[in-house]
Amino acid sequence: MTLLAHDRYCDEIEHQVRQLRSVVTSGADLSATVPTCPDWSLEQLVRHMGGALRWVDQLVRTRAQENIPEELVPLHGGPEAEGDPAALDAWLAEAGETTVAALREAGPDAKVWGWAGTLDAGFWARRVTHEITVHRADAALAAGLPYEVAPEVAADALDEWLQLVEWVQRNLPHAAADELRAPERVDRSIHLHATDAPAGLNAEWLVELAEEGVVWRRGHEKATVALRGPLTDVLLAFYRRRPLDTAGLEVLGERELLEFWLEKTTFG
Structure with a gap:
């Protein structure tokens, strides 16, 4: 597996911040519930993402070797005034600028605390990219706006998500993750197939729910169940942002296995 360049x-973080800011300033109702994150309003989602950016900025800028509690991160919670799109936009813009500057200055190999076993700034550049890519989809869906993402970013987001599931299963006590282990001699596997990938991009995956834990690789192989469709739709469905019955998506084989996977992979 080859990562994108730092x-x-x-x-991409710069691009996604601009896109998220455009949702904030679009006239969308900031108090509207986010359908894919129903515990949040649109404003709460944006404050979460901006706070995450500022947290990562602090971690990377200080080369932190342990976690920094969010209450110690300046301006983590966002502007005092609620329901003010201009203030929210300015706060988010600054969060994006400072975080990207810190990541560029550090480079991918700078040693920084991380929560998934990779202790460098490169982990955070990738993690923030996909965190904001998916949350920007949440915001766009809440505001009724179109959403698209570059194919290579979408494919890398699927790689990263599978890696995170694998890491949690092997390193943390987690009941749902343990349920993803297949009983001995039982073959359970999922195939993801993007039907619109550009030439040169391998956008197919095989995910095996093995007895020892999840094993995955890119490639076209027969599986217990397959999810086929445009790459962006496959990404959002696998992140539980779009229903499996979305127009353009196909589920072939044992749908119950795919639904079981989506039910259990709510961590990361």
Whole structure:
């Protein structure tokens, strides 16, 4: 598996921050419930993402070797005034600028605390890219706005999500993750197939729910169940942001296995 270049992640964070800001300033109702994150309003989602950016900025800028509690991160919670799109936009813009600057200055190999076993700034460039890519989809859905993402970013987001599931299953006590282990001699597997991938991009995955834990790789192989469709739709469905019955998506084989996976992979 080949990661994107560090600067490509930084460029994408800048792009996604601009896109999220455009939702904030679009006239959308900031108090509207986010359908894919129903515990949040649109404003709460944006404050969560902006706070995450500022947290990562602090971690990377200080080369932290342990976690920094969010209450110690300046301006983590966002502007005091609620329901003010201009203030929210300015706060989010600054969060994006400072975080990207810190990541670019550090480079991918700078040693920084991380929660998934990779202790460098490169982990955070990739993690922030996909965190904001998916939450920007949440915001766009809440505001009724279109959403798209670059194919190479969408494919890398699926790689990263599978890696995170694998890491949690092997390193944390987690009941749902343990349920993803297949009983001995039982073959359970999921195939993801993007039908619109550009030439040169391998956008197919095989995920095996093995007895020892999840094993995955890119490639076209027969599986217990397959999810086929446009890459962005496959990404959002696998992140539980779109229903499996979304127009353009196909589920072939044992749908119950795919539904079981989506039910259990709510961590990361």
